[in-house]
Amino acid sequence: MARMKFLCDAERCIECNACVTACKNEHEIPWGVNRRRVVTINDGEPGERSISVACMHCSEAPCATVCPVDCFYTTNDGVVLHDKDICIGCGYCFYACPFGAPQFPETGAFGSRGKMDKCTFCAGGPEQANSSEEYRKYGRNRLAEGKLPLCAEMCSTKALLAGDGDKVSDIFRERVMYRGAGALQWGWGVAYDKQGVKG
Amino acid sequence: MTNSRSWILVLWFLALVAAGLAPSSLTLAESGEAPAVINNPNPGADLWRAVRGHLESPAVTQVTGFDTAVLVNEQGSRWTSIRVNELVPKSREWLIFVILLLGLLYMVAGPAKLQQGESGVEVQRHNVTARFIHWFMAVIFIVLGITGLILLFGRVALIPLIGKEAFGVVASLCKETHNFVGPLFPVAIALVFFNLVRGNLYERGDIKWILKGGGFFGTGHVSAGKFNPGEKILFWLTIFLGIGISVTGYVLDFPAIAAWVVSVSPDVSQYRHLMEFSHVLHTIIAIVFIALIFGHIFLATMLVPGTLSGMTTGKVDANWAKEHHDRWYDEIEVHSDKES
Known part of the structure; x- marks a missing residue:
């Protein structure tokens, strides 16, 4: 079985936010909820880098560990999903998550937290694949259709990779070799003065 | 087990640092002038340090909400x-x-x-x-x-x-x-x-x-x-x-x-x-x-x-x-x- 992983190549991401928009459109995500977001470091300065981040589908997911109702489960593809029929919208997964993935629509009374929503790796939820019920709660199940997550599929610079971890690693390794050194070349700043990546 | 091993590593590292420091402080005393500091920028380390939230300039994002500009919540x-x-x-x-x-x-x-x-x-x-x-x-x-x-x-x-x-x-x-x-x-x-x-x-x-x-x-x-x-x-x-x-x-x-x-x-x-x-x-x-x-x-x-x-x-x-x-x-x- 494949082990699904996301990888964002910080050397390539141009902060176009197309992954965010594609995700919102594909799954018809409500206002105020963003399953994916792009964060830019050192914005407007030399060394500026952008990274697209969503649920990383952790091997030992802290959200699943801390959930008081135990609504998370991991699929055979290594995708971390949750059951919205069990979720109570307590917000603990948001406090625990390293990546800020869990989102809460303000659907409860007086705008309190509704049931949690997060990136599903385009793999839907526990309902029958591609049923209208599944689409309403979790969005489209592209994995069941034999497709990969849309955010990565339509990334213009192919900075965002999604798929089997081994294949994603192979692609990234090839890129690193082509660049000639590490992902961001350690020591180049000293050895070659301004010819390093920061120059 | 892993804990004691990591402690040994830390001690070993400290000993190495101490051994490295001793002769350099001696030469300093002899020459009487400060050596040129080698500024070793490590773009990789800098980036990942920034990702973990240790930044001089704050990260930005177009997504509004709580802590959206933070990439990694360490706690x-x-x-x-x-x-x-x-x-x-x-x-x-x-x-x-x-x-x-x-x-x-x-x-x-x-x-x-x-x-x-x-x-x-x-x-x-x-x-x-x-x-x-x-x-x-x-x-x-x-x-x-x-x-x-x-x-x-x-x-x-x-x-x-x-x-x-x-x-x-x-x-x-x-x-x-x-x-x-x-x-x-x-x-x-x-x-x-x-x-x-x-x-x-x-x-x-x-x-x-x-x-x-x-x-x-x-x-x-x-x-x-x-x-x-x-x-x-x-x-x-x-x-x-x-x-x-x-x-x-x-x-x-x-x-x-x-x-x-x-x-x-x-x-x-x-x-x-x-x-x-x-x-x-x-x-x-x-x-x-x-x-x-x-x-x-x-x-x-x-x-x-x-x-x-x-x-x-x-x-x-x-x-x-x-x-x-x-x-x-x-x-x-x-x-x-x-x-x-």
Whole structure:
């Protein structure tokens, strides 16, 4: 079985936010909820880098560990999903998550937290694949259709990779070799003065 | 095992640094001028340090919301570990310990019998206002306590019994009830404070009462006013634990408050960190509070018979008043003499 992983190549991401928009459109995500977001470091300065981040589908997911109702489960593809029929919208997964993935629509009374929503790796939820019920709660199940997550599929610079971890690693390794050194070349700043990546 | 190995690594590294430093400081002393500092920028390390939130310039994102510009929340896993490995098991142990302790107290001290029996004459102890306020707080406390304990222990205690689907419904009800009833608790705290504070200030003889252990052990008579020091300790703990649990509860219940704290406090950088801190504090205070109220209910119903009627009908037996609250009894006797 494949082990699904996301990888964002910080050397390539141009902060176009197309992954965010594609995700919102594909799954018809409500206002105020963003399953994916792009964060830019050192914005407007030399060394500026952008990274697209969503649920990383952790091997030992802290959200699943801390959930008081135990609504998370991991699929055979290594995708971390949750059951919205069990979720109570307590917000603990948001406090625990390293990546800020869990989102809460303000659907409860007086705008309190509704049931949690997060990136599903385009793999839907526990309902029958591609049923209208599944689409309403979790969005489209592209994995069941034999497709990969849309955010990565339509990334213009192919900075965002999604798929089997081994294949994603192979692609990234090839890129690193082509660049000639590490992902961001350690020591180049000293050895070659301004010819390093920061120059 | 891994821990000791990492310590050895750290020591080895320190030794290496010390060995490296020794000759360089010698050459420094000889030449008398500072060596040129090699600035070794490591773009990879710099980037990943920035990703973890250790930045000079803040990260930006177009997505609005709580902590959206933070790529990695470093404290989340620690909080998860505290909740799962510390709060849940230790809360259970603490509550079991307190119940066993109260059982032991009952076996040693037994129910406190009135030496002269019941007189059949009743005196007024708590008026309608005091009783209403007491039960107002009690109902809120019990509702919050039960729903809170279900949310804390449900995953380990209830899911194996009733399954995830059924527990999801129960937990959802508990969460909503807890969130909507909770904000009333500070109202109850304030009412109890203003209603009972006058009788719960320090009086002469309180120290003596405490030194005698409240009269549970031995037969000596222990003098007390309307409220004995034990009840005063309960009162003040209720006020202070109540304030603590209300403040942390309001932060957890109203994200807007947390967002405001983050915006004004330089020490709190992330909304989530404040929530994690409040959650741990809220749970600890709650468990101590519940243990305290276990003790209160146990004393008022089982250990000292005749006490409960003071809070239900408002009247207590005259002999109960004489033996447990003699100075208060003298006061009301003088008062009623004047009236008649």
